[in-house]
Amino acid sequence: MSESSGNTDRGQSGRLDRPVLEISGLKVYFNSGKNFVRAVDGISLEIGRGEVLGLVGESGCGKSTLARAALKLIRPNSGSIKICGEEVSRLSERQMRQFRKKIQIVFQDPSSSLDPRMKVRDIISEPIVNFQLARRKSRDLEAAVENLLKSVGLDPSFADRYPNEFSGGQRQRIGIARALAPKPEIIIADEPISALDVSIQAQILNLLNRLRRQSGIALMFISHDLRAVEYISDRIAVMYLGRLVEIGPSKRVYSEPLMPYTRGLISALPVPDPEVERKRKRYILQGETPSPADPPSGCRFRTRCQFAIEECSKREPTLSEIRPSHFAACLRINAENPDIEENQKRGLGAIGA
């Protein structure tokens, strides 16, 4: 786990080695006729080698757009994306195609992301052949497919079957095997468990966790399920309306969230224990996410924030390190006074950056 000492010049993740994925100042706008939808509006983050970063937020906050931009599946309006130190915007489409073996994706719906007319063997072989890691019909390819199937907990004899012969959980395993096939440095998993049955979710979560421990692969785990995110991630990043509002070590973000929004997200999740559930203080977020085409002025969360003051509508807060390696963007907290509820009681105004 990457619990770091808070040495800021080691970068966000507190790691010394070069990050696998570095995103800085990323903006992705979509044209929606009248105005622009600012899906991703100035995001910087990095994922270290072998690190798992959990990305959470409500639908429409830009999680998937961020993921797609990282894969260069959509072109950002500005900002830089470096994969293993290489600036991807400088790569031509052709160079990028080869480069994509370093970064792979697992999609939410395993039924629609596998070609129903391809055998499992062909689905998993395709990236291996395309990236010239083995020749078509070679013994190496056979062995690679067999190993990949085994590594995701499937019987190698399944290779000659079609996707529709499998259950949802098994299909997601096939999707993971395909992502692992070109031996990537990082996998982006976009809601990989939310389409699965409850009893299957733990299987996939444990599989991803085991794979990252065994192969040292980095993972961006996108989900709205904070319980799952907390379990698998080293760090958690929270997005709201195209902006990063909190990022830090996963245990800290979960147990001592700084932002009122993060608190709301955590509180919204039911706890499977009636005693805890009935006693705990619920903190239900009121209202809904405003449109990303017309975000509120100042702090974008202020319209749903019970701690919002006038200043919040005038100035947009920036991410700053409130606790060691734990960053938040909120005008009402700073490193000396990290507890927003306490600050409210003491009548502290806009003290943040």
Place this chain on the structure above:
Amino acid sequence: MENKDQILGSNPILKVENLSIAFKTDTGVYPAVEGVDFEVYEGEILAIVGESGAGKSALTASFARLLPRNGKIAGGKIFFKGKDILALDEKGLRKIRGSEIAYVFQDPMTSLNPYLRISTQLIEVLRLHLGVNKSEARKTAINLLEKVHIPDAEKRIDSFPFELSGGMRQRVMIAMAIACNPKILIADEPTMALDVTIAAQILELISELNAKNKTSTVLITHDLGVVAGIAERVIVLYAGRIFEAGRIGEVFSSPANPYTKGLLQSIPNPADGRQKEPEQIPGAPPRLDEIKAGCRFAPRCQYAEEVCFQEEPKLYKISPSHSSRCHFAEKIHKSSQAA
């Protein structure tokens, strides 16, 4: 919190006896629900939990005989306020549907007519069931939207469904469902399509309406966490059978069935402060055409023995309110109590 014994002692508003439902497909006739017995009591929130294919939606659709055309009630009885639902004709059913037994479905976009304004759809329901005139119905409709906390109801009522967010649409569905003060509200995965923060708001609304109107509520969900927060009793379905039933406290603190136990342990629970990996149940639920002799969960069960593959267990009573379908129910129950 109400006294649970009172709930169990009060009259059941709905009684399901030995109910079986079968579905006809191209390849044959398969049982979706088999030999299910339970009651819904006045004013309670009963949760029905199960994975996809467990039969939860088929079960609740049968209460008002709303099964799809290829589904059929193959056996058993359903009594609503003592009346035999299966003996009712279309006219009798129409009286019950919506006004006495109301439904809220998973996806509000497909349950609302996209071409009609919310006002048109709500007013239609009110006029049909309450026989009031148009302007009265409109007033009542606005009132209902306010009850489900839709801000600016007077203006929003003339919106089309696509102009509302998912959470708002679900609120409209709930408003429509409670329009005629039903005796039972059936909410079939009402938060499935919603964001976590919006889901929390909708659950709070359901719980608030239950407390205020004393409407019995049947909440169908796959999320045991949701159940812990708002329901009084829970029924766990697996492959068309009741596997465990009991009060929330009993089932969560000492599950007596390996399936329930596995489900509870498979949810990562950071509040535990534990580091261990979530327990996983191997395999997947059986498809309807794959059900074999013996216990339906046996192929995935870590406690399964010879007998489990040969003989299907019956539903054993652990306490007057708690039961489990497992040959080793007592043993599992004791081991969860000890843990």
